[in-house]
Structure formats: C-alpha cells, structure tokens
Amino acid sequence: MSKKHYGKCALCGKIGTLSFEHIPPECAGNDSLIKAYSFKDLLCDEKDRLPWETEGLHYEQSQNGHGKYSLCEKCNSLTGHLYGKEYQKFDLFALRVVSENKDPNKYCAELKKAYPNRFIKQVLSLFCSIEPEYSAYDELRSFVLDKHAKGLDKDKFRLTMFFVRNEILMYSGNSNLISCDKSKDTIVNQLVAYPLGFLLYLNPSNQKNYEGTDITLFADYDYDHEDDIVFPIDIREVNTGFPLDFRTKDELLKAINTEKVKEPS
Numbered sequence: 001m002s003k004k005h006y007g008k009c010a011l012c013g014k015i016g017t018l019s020f021e022h023i024p025p026e027c028a029g030n031d032s033l034i035k036a037y038s039f040k041d042l043l044c045d046e047k048d049r050l051p052w053e054t055e056g057l058h059y060e061q062s063q064n065g066h067g068k069y070s071l072c073e074k075c076n077s078l079t080g081h082l083y084g085k086e087y088q089k090f091d092l093f094a095l096r097v098v099s100e101n102k103d104p105n106k107y108c109a110e111l112k113k114a115y116p117n118r119f120i121k122q123v124l125s126l127f128c129s130i131e132p133e134y135s136a137y138d139e140l141r142s143f144v145l146d147k148h149a150k151g152l153d154k155d156k157f158r159l160t161m162f163f164v165r166n167e168i169l170m171y172s173g174n175s176n177l178i179s180c181d182k183s184k185d186t187i188v189n190q191l192v193a194y195p196l197g198f199l200l201y202l203n204p205s206n207q208k209n210y211e212g213t214d215i216t217l218f219a220d221y222d223y224d225h226e227d228d229i230v231f232p233i234d235i236r237e238v239n240t241g242f243p244l245d246f247r248t249k250d251e252l253l254k255a256i257n258t259e260k261v262k263e264p265s
C-alpha cells in the first residue's frame with residue numbers, strides 16, 4: 001500500500017491527505033524518471049566540482065516526474081482540469097522557440113490561440129506548491145482557485161517569463177533580497193522548468209529593473225478570452241541554483257578560473 005501524505009493544501013489550506021502535484025505539470029513532459037539534487041548539496045560539496053557536475057552526489061529519485069505532495073485531491077484535479085492543458089500549449093511553443101531559433105534577425109515569436117488567464121493561473125499554482133506556507137502568496141491562492149478571478153495587484157506582484165536553452169528543472173523559493181534599502185526589499189522567486197522559466201517578484205514597484213518578459217497582465221484576461229500573443233525571443237541559460245544567474249557554462253568557467261588565479265598559492 002502506498003504511503004499517505006498528510007498536511008495543508010497549498011491552495012485551499014485544508015488539512016488532509018495530499019496528492020502529488022507535478023512541477024511542472026505532467027502533461028508538459030514531466031512524467032518520467034528524474035533525479036533531484038538539493039541546492040545545499042550542490043553548493044556545499046567539498047570537492048572541487050562545477051555547478052552542473054552531479055556525479056557522486058546524493059539524490060532523490062522519482063519514477064513519474066518531479067513534484068511535491070502539496071495539493072488536496074480537489075485542488076489538484078481543479079488546476080489540472082482548468083489550467084494544465086494551457087501550460088502544455090506554452091511548453092510546446094517554448095520548445096519550438098528554443099529549438100528553431102537559428103535566425104539571429106528574428107526577435108519575436110507568436111503563439112496563436114492562447115488563453116493567458118489559464119496559463120498564468122497554472123504558473124502561480126506551481127509557485128504556491130513550492131512555498132505552501134508562504135503567507136505573501138495568499139492572494140495568489142484565491143486568484144488561482146477562482147477560475148473567473150481577474151487582475152493582480154501590480155504593486156505586490158510581477159510575473160515575468162523567459163525561454164530556457166538547457167535542460168534543467170530548478171526552483172528557488174522565497175527571499176532573495178535584491179535591494180540595499182531594507183524597507184524597500186524586493187523578493188524574487190525563480191522557477192525554471194526547461195524550456196520555460198519564470199520570475200515572481202514581490203513588491204516589484206520598489207524595483208526599477210527586472211529580468212524577463214512581463215506577463216502579469218495575463219491576469220487581466222477573462223478565463224475564456226483567447227488571443228494571439230507575441231513574445232520577444234529571450235532565451236537564457238541556467239547552470240547554477242542561484243536565482244537571476246543566467247551565465248553560460250563558458251562564462252562560469254571563465255569566472256571560476258579567474259577566481260582560482262586570484263587565490264594565494
């Protein structure tokens with residue numbers, strides 16, 4: 001008999017049996033064997049290894065994709081039913097963008113017949129599953145649970161998106177402060193699930209610059225509003241567990257070698 005998981009649902013907050021939420025959704029190809037490494041192990045390993053070298057590190061294995069026991073059965077099937085397919089559509093679109101982007105003069109790609117409201121709700125649901133206890137997400141939980149809900153407080157939340165070139169799944173939850181003035185801290189949470197990446201900024205009005213394409217306005221669409229959407233071709237590489245680190249492997253190797261030269265012998 002499989003083990004039961006009890007806890008608080010990351011969306012409705014009810015305590016009970018939790019079901020497995022795929023992060024990203026199962027229909028986006030997240031349904032096969034994965035090995036998960038902790039950021040701490042990758043960072044604190046004593047061996048002189050590069051950030052993408054995982055041989056010999058402890059890992060957790062899952063046979064049917066990556067995810068967490070984070071949602072009650074009702075919320076899991078509701079989000080899957082209402083929003084999952086739309087995420088799959090964006091995922092396939094992003095795959096095309098990263099694999100066919102050979103023309104350096106092409107700056108935009110168009111996704112036809114998209115449902116922006118469904119997509120943003122699926123993405124925000126994933127962030128809630130990653131940080132089920134995070135009270136700053138309470139507004140997002142209500143927004144996700146109501147299929148007709150529209151609009152997000154733009155002073156509190158900004159969601160941006162980018163395309164990801166390398167095959168990686170990584171998230172960093174809560175509290176990466178990127179302001180010098182503590183009263184104006186902006187927090188950024190990052191979710192990278194090849195070929196898509198997202199940054200969720202909290203208190204974004206304190207931040208002048210941000211990475212990625214702003215898709216917060218997707219929240220303003222009706223659930224059934226279909227549209228053609230043009231995205232800038234913004235393709236990043238993610239090779240470390242640090243949020244906002246988009247250095248290529250070559251750039252990282254160069255930085256590491258420069259540091260080694262500086263080290264006293």
Ligand SMILES: [Zn+2]
Pocket residue numbers: 009010011012013014071072073074075076
């Ligand atoms: Zn629930």
